[in-house]
Amino acid sequence: MTAIIERVLNDALALPPIERAELIRRLFQSFDVSEDNHIDTAWTEEVESRIEAYEKGLLTASPAEEVLARINRR
Structure with a gap:
């Protein structure tokens, strides 16, 4: 894992659960190109x-x- 990914992951893990869930949702949506x-x-x-x-x-x-x-x- 690159240093940038590690830093982003650590920052994400420090978020409250609802904000982590929103981050996950938005990351998954970035893969979904369907209409x-x-x-x-x-x-x-x-x-x-x-x-x-x-x-x-x-x-x-x-x-x-x-x-x-x-x-x-x-």
Whole structure:
């Protein structure tokens, strides 16, 4: 790995989780040259509606560790 990539990676890892997720999304989008963005739009709307519902107390959340432990027990 080049020094520049290493520095960018370290900077990215220092970001809060939501900002890291946004960075990942934008990096993945840079590879997508298709004009079929309706799926991305639908997922964006779904995510935003879930966040809004969570913030209003209409949805609950579980820590990632608990979710992964449940998956691993299956």
